[in-house]
Amino acid sequence: MAKLILFTGKGGVGKSTVSAATALYWSQQGYKTLLVSTDPAHSTEDVLGVPVGHEAKYIAENLYAKNIHSEIRAKEFMNELQSGLDNSVSKWFPGLDPELLTEWAAFPGMDEVFALEELLYLVQGIEYDLIVFDTAPTGHTLKALTAPDALNTFLLRILRMKAKIEGIKTMFIKKNDTKKLVKVLEQTIDKINRLKEVLRNELYVTINIVSIPTEAGYQECLKTCNFLKVQGFKIHNVIVNNIIPSFDEDTWKLATSNKAVALLKMQHDAQMPYIQQYDTLTSGENINLVGVSKLPFEPRGSQLNAFSRLLWKERGMAFTPSKSMLIESDDESVIMRLSFPPSKDLELFDDGYSIFGMKYTFEKPLESDGLKVRKSKTQSGATYTYR
Numbered sequence: 001m002a003k004l005i006l007f008t009g010k011g012g013v014g015k016s017t018v019s020a021a022t023a024l025y026w027s028q029q030g031y032k033t034l035l036v037s038t039d040p041a042h043s044t045e046d047v048l049g050v051p052v053g054h055e056a057k058y059i060a061e062n063l064y065a066k067n068i069h070s071e072i073r074a075k076e077f078m079n080e081l082q083s084g085l086d087n088s089v090s091k092w093f094p095g096l097d098p099e100l101l102t103e104w105a106a107f108p109g110m111d112e113v114f115a116l117e118e119l120l121y122l123v124q125g126i127e128y129d130l131i132v133f134d135t136a137p138t139g140h141t142l143k144a145l146t147a148p149d150a151l152n153t154f155l156l157r158i159l160r161m162k163a164k165i166e167g168i169k170t171m172f173i174k175k176n177d178t179k180k181l182v183k184v185l186e187q188t189i190d191k192i193n194r195l196k197e198v199l200r201n202e203l204y205v206t207i208n209i210v211s212i213p214t215e216a217g218y219q220e221c222l223k224t225c226n227f228l229k230v231q232g233f234k235i236h237n238v239i240v241n242n243i244i245p246s247f248d249e250d251t252w253k254l255a256t257s258n259k260a261v262a263l264l265k266m267q268h269d270a271q272m273p274y275i276q277q278y279d280t281l282t283s284g285e286n287i288n289l290v291g292v293s294k295l296p297f298e299p300r301g302s303q304l305n306a307f308s309r310l311l312w313k314e315r316g317m318a319f320t321p322s323k324s325m326l327i328e329s330d331d332e333s334v335i336m337r338l339s340f341p342p343s344k345d346l347e348l349f350d351d352g353y354s355i356f357g358m359k360y361t362f363e364k365p366l367e368s369d370g371l372k373v374r375k376s377k378t379q380s381g382a383t384y385t386y387r
């Protein structure tokens with residue numbers, strides 16, 4: 001399983017820059033990294049300076065990027081559901097208005113749930129060591145994180161309705177008619193529960209808020225912190241971006257005669273109380289606080305490296321990467337260790353594994369080299385021994 005590092009925050013505070021800089025840094029340290037964005041505004045493209053589509057695209061050594069189009073998957077799901085209903089319940093229950101379904105499903109974050117589902121697939125894979133998730137502005141992400149509950153309620157409502165109808169119409173309705181529908185719903189509920197569990201696993205998931213030293217920035221950050229806490233998520237880092245550095249006394253003295261310096265000093269002074277507030281907030285909540293200066297250039301394209309080093313080398317972000325797969329070998333055997341959180345749903349095959357109904361096949365099965373494989377589950381995942 002890969003590690004997931006997620007950045008959330010209000011619009012325009014630097015989420016895409018911080019995400020891309022993070023992906024760039026860890027890819028340079030030898031971790032195969034995928035930068036994922038759900039933002040329809042293509043901000044990843046802007047920061048990286050290259051086009052990105054919904055297939056993972058090679059950017060540089062160990063660095064890949066992709067966009068997730070969650071509306072497409074959400075539509076597929078609704079169609080699946082609709083056809084399940086057409087074939088069963090609505091046939092026997094003319095009173096059921098298909099519009100009702102659409103209405104029930106129109107809760108905030110429905111689309112984003114499917115982005116998270118795709119994210120779950122990526123995270124449970126071993127193709128990457130690290131998945132960096134650049135989210136759309138706060139509102140959407142918050143919705144996505146609570147949407148599993150909303151979707152669950154929606155699905156349970158349908159299941160309950162189905163049970164009621166079956167209760168009334170047992171004489172007429174054939175059990176088989178509803179089987180497919182129930183399967184779609186139950187699988188989805190299972191997946192959502194798994195998603196909630198994985199997202200709250202601190203060993204694998206690091207959640208960070210990006211913000212700026214202004215009143216609106218602080219208030220939004222405070223709201224997000226409280227929300228995530230209530231939802232049971234641990235926040236690892238709050239990154240306060242766009243800080244005007246404290247220049248030395250001699251520079252600030254120029255403010256009396258130089259309007260550019262005066263302007264900068266005014267901004268610097270205006271930011272100070274908020275930086276203090278961030279400090280109080282994060283130390284109270286045991287969150288790592290990281291400040292990043294406003295740079296005299298746009299940190300993107302070839303300039304992203306400077307931002308990346310500033311953030312990760314000089315500022316002490318709280319995060320430990322790891323490899324999703326380790327290979328050791330001696331004269332007789334090759335041992336491949338995969339890391340997973342303990343799960344009864346993990347199944348091992350000679351050529352791959354499945355976890356929670358999601359199947360993964362190894363790219364180059366080692367037994368093709370004439371070696372026999374022995375596989376076993378361990379405390380921290382799974383071991384495949386080839387000899």
Ligand SMILES: Nc1ncnc2c1ncn2[C@@H]1O[C@H](COP(=O)(O)OP(=O)(O)OP(=O)(O)O)[C@@H](O)[C@H]1O
Nearest residue numbers: 011012013014015016017137242293294295298299
């Ligand atoms: N520390 C910084 N110094 C100078 N410019 C910065 C800094 N951080 C970000 N920027 C610039 O600010 C702009 C907004 O940054 P970015 O696109 O990363 O924000 P965002 O939070 O992803 O925005 P959105 O919510 O629209 O997705 C970009 O032009 C970026 O280059």
Ligand SMILES: [Mg+2]
Nearest residue numbers: 015016039043
């Ligand atoms: Mg962005």
